[in-house]
Amino acid sequence: MKKVRSPKALQAEMRRVHSKGKTIGFVPTMGALHPGHISLVEAARQENDIVVASIFVNPTQFGPKEDLKKYPRTLNSDLQMLRQAKTDYVFTPTAEDIYPEGFSTYIEVESPKDQPALSHILCGKYRPGHFRGVATVVTKLFSIVQPDRAYFGAKDYQQAAIIRRLIEDLNLGIDLKVMPTVREADGIAMSSRNRYLNPEERQRALALSRTLFWMRERILKQRGNLAGIRKEGIQRLKPSVDAIDYLEIVDPFNLQSLTRFQPEMVLLTACYVGKTRLIDNVIMRASKKGRG
Ligand code: AMP
Numbered sequence: 001m002k003k004v005r006s007p008k009a010l011q012a013e014m015r016r017v018h019s020k021g022k023t024i025g026f027v028p029t030m031g032a033l034h035p036g037h038i039s040l041v042e043a044a045r046q047e048n049d050i051v052v053a054s055i056f057v058n059p060t061q062f063g064p065k066e067d068l069k070k071y072p073r074t075l076n077s078d079l080q081m082l083r084q085a086k087t088d089y090v091f092t093p094t095a096e097d098i099y100p101e102g103f104s105t106y107i108e109v110e111s112p113k114d115q116p117a118l119s120h121i122l123c124g125k126y127r128p129g130h131f132r133g134v135a136t137v138v139t140k141l142f143s144i145v146q147p148d149r150a151y152f153g154a155k156d157y158q159q160a161a162i163i164r165r166l167i168e169d170l171n172l173g174i175d176l177k178v179m180p181t182v183r184e185a186d187g188i189a190m191s192s193r194n195r196y197l198n199p200e201e202r203q204r205a206l207a208l209s210r211t212l213f214w215m216r217e218r219i220l221k222q223r224g225n226l227a228g229i230r231k232e233g234i235q236r237l238k239p240s241v242d243a244i245d246y247l248e249i250v251d252p253f254n255l256q257s258l259t260r261f262q263p264e265m266v267l268l269t270a271c272y273v274g275k276t277r278l279i280d281n282v283i284m285r286a287s288k289k290g291r292g
Contacts, residue, residue, distance in 0.1 A: 001083045003090050007144045010091050014146050022049035026147035028138060031055040032072035032192035033081045036182035040151040041085040043179050052145050053082050054091040056098065061133030072195050098140060107135040109162045118162050121255060123270055123279065126245045131162050138163055142172055150174050155181040155189050157266055157281045161255055187213065189280045196276040205273045207240030212267045212282040220286055224261045237271060245270040252283065
């Protein structure tokens with residue numbers, strides 16, 4: 001595995017890879033890797049000649065009061081995990097490499113007419129500027145790595161939807177692969193931020209996945225009553241979490257809240273447990289008849 005820090009050097013290396021007719025699969029991460037990240041590397045390994053992962057804690061996607069400074073950094077164990085998963089290149093730029101003096105171009109994913117912008121709803125509402133930072137860094141990473149395929153987790157459902165839009169709108173010609181959320185045995189979604197949780201908080205954090213799974217069951221049974229089920233979901237979350245940013249039932253494509261049952265829906269939540277903000281979601285597909 002080759003570790004590359006400089007954007008220019010990696011870009012040149014990727015051009016050489018392409019000139020040999022090889023395909024490139026890319027997995028962007030912020031490090032503090034866990035099996036969820038590695039599932040993306042494994043998918044990339046299966047479908048491409050060359051696998052590139054990046055580790056970059058992107059300052060522009062953190063708000064002024066967010067956890068940029070204390071975000072977990074575990075480079076040595078990250079490198080070991082990536083090596084084990086047979087990654088070919090790991091890109092580890094510094095903030096100055098990505099945002100040099102004078103940097104002033106940002107990417108903002110807005111929305112078609114008459115709809116709130118994808119970047120400004122759900123997490124975008126509670127983390128102003130977050131998706132602008134994500135879209136900007138991902139566009140930069142794409143132009144450095146020039147991947148054929150890029151691998152993202154369904155765990156960050158809204159992020160994947162925004163990147164899908166961005167790839168299409170900017171004609172990037174990258175095949176976006178969104179891989180299923182990897183969970184711990186008890187159902188909690190794996191996340192780098194789970195490291196912040198003390199044992200008592202870790203137990204309470206189970207409420208997110210449990211509530212989403214419970215809602216999915218109820219919706220599949222009732223095939224309606226979304227407002228009532230959402231309300232009850234909030235009641236179920238409340239005793240365990242310290243604050244609820246949102247709990248929503250949305251359309252999988254435009255992420256708008258739904259009032260009526262439809263065959264494909266996504267249930268999404270963001271909650272604080274202690275000082276840690278956690279997100280989770282469940283994608284549901286109901287069969288035409290009976291339970292999905
Ligand atoms: P992060 O390092 O949190 O920015 O995540 C990097 C990539 O890994 C993103 O595409 C995430 O959606 C994905 N990811 C994070 N957690 C999981 C998980 N539990 N299962 C699958 N993918 C994940």
